[in-house]
Amino acid sequence: MEEELIKKLSLDDFIQIMGEEPQSEGLHVFISKNFTQIPITYPFRNLGNDILFVEKGSLKVSINLITHTLKKNESIAVAQKSVIQMLEISDDLSVININFSTKFIVDNFFKSNSIDAFSYFTHNNAPKLKLSKQEGKMFKIMARILKDYNKKEQAIFKEEIIRNTFGVIAYKFAEIFKRTYPDLKVELSRQEELAIRFWNILQENVKIERSVQFYANTLNVTTGHLSKTLKEVSGKTASQLIEAAVIIEARLLLQDPKLSISQITEELNFPDQSFFGKYFKKQMGLSPSAYRKENRK
Incomplete structure (x- = not known):
């Protein structure tokens, strides 16, 4: 779009x-x-x-x-x-x-x-x-x-x-x-630096790229190293973080009543509305339309 x-x-x-x-x-x-x-x-x-x-x-x-x-x-x-x-x-x-x-x-x-x-x-x-x-x-x-x-x-x-x-x-x-918050770290380890670089690239590409391989290639590391590092830093693998970022975008878009599910599907670069619905429900336990209805209460 x-x-x-x-x-x-x-x-x-x-x-x-x-x-x-x-x-x-x-x-x-x-x-x-x-x-x-x-x-x-x-x-x-x-x-x-x-x-x-x-x-x-x-x-x-x-x-x-x-x-x-x-x-x-x-x-x-x-x-x-x-x-x-x-x-x-x-x-x-x-x-x-x-x-x-x-x-x-x-x-x-x-x-x-x-x-x-x-x-x-x-x-x-x-x-x-x-x-x-x-x-x-x-x-x-x-x-x-x-x-x-x-x-x-x-x-x-x-x-x-x-x-x-x-x-x-x-x-x-x-x-x-x-x-x-005395226990929060300030100095970044190499693992944390990689995690931040991954997050920044993810923010720029979340709507068009959901492949761990794409992010690993962009960061010049293997998919295994990327996921292991992210797991150590954040407690989640690369694929889990990508899914979480996509769901955040989807939830934000679903809060706008002027947007149809079809428009949101296209904006997030899903192949069709059915695929998006299954993807969203797997993560949230609700279909996009049910989630939207629930959050209007």
């Missing part, structure tokens, strides 16, 4: 939807006033990285089909290419969202002693963080400084202030992350 059914939203798209003025390339700081309604009602795939912080009120959001409820002084990192849907907001919701590109990180922080600070932002399903009252106050001040300088066309030491202010935020989040 020519049209992407789960919309991809770039930073420019987000700026337009939110009625914001552009700031600088690769970085945008959004500080909301009270929302009166959900600004984006459909699931979308983000093309940047985000730090989402609730300043006041509460927000219920789905990220890669995992539902999170964020309340005052809680924050979550959203890695690029995640599928996001805002589900519920309180009447008094105020948020701060820092959107940044991978290029911004590479250009400003790609040093061996800096990588550790950004590990939290690379998790596909990062846990939410709870900031103390003082930490929340500090973050709000830093975010406003960052936005102020990011909006300026010219300022003495503008780039340095932006880089160092963002760096303070990143390091503080890294400290909170490590304090809250």
Whole structure:
């Protein structure tokens, strides 16, 4: 199909939807006033990285089909290419969202002693963080400084202030992350690096390639080595991870009532609707139509 059914939203798209003025390339700081309604009602795939912080009120959001409820002084990192849907907001919701590109990180922080600070932002399903009252106050001040300088066309030491202010935020989040989740690894082994490379390639090709051989060839490893490594890292084989990724895409598409089962079958590159139905039911225990009906309740 020519049209992407789960919309991809770039930073420019987000700026337009939110009625914001552009700031600088690769970085945008959004500080909301009270929302009166959900600004984006459909699931979308983000093309940047985000730090989402609730300043006041509460927000219920789905990220890669995992539902999170964020309340005052809680924050979550959203890695690029995640599928996001805002589900519920309180009447008094105020948020701060820092959107940044991978290029911004590479250009400003790609040093061996800096990588550790950004590990939290690379998790596909990062846990939410709870900031103390003082930490929340500090973050709000830093975010406003960052936005102020990011909006300026010219300022003495503008780039340095932006880089160092963002760096303070990143390091503080890294400290909170490590304090809250001390057992999560940061340094990647060769096996973990291969798993991440596999996942990135899978995200790009999940709709058209479901063969373990394709991914093994792309990574220049054998199918056996790939599956063994993925099993060690994730607890699942390559074929199981491919199936899981396909099912995530299918479930997301099935949440859109405007799409027919036939359209979803075509979008996911299945040979026919019957084959897709059997594939989906094997994984979920329900047919696509039954799953859709169940999730409308």
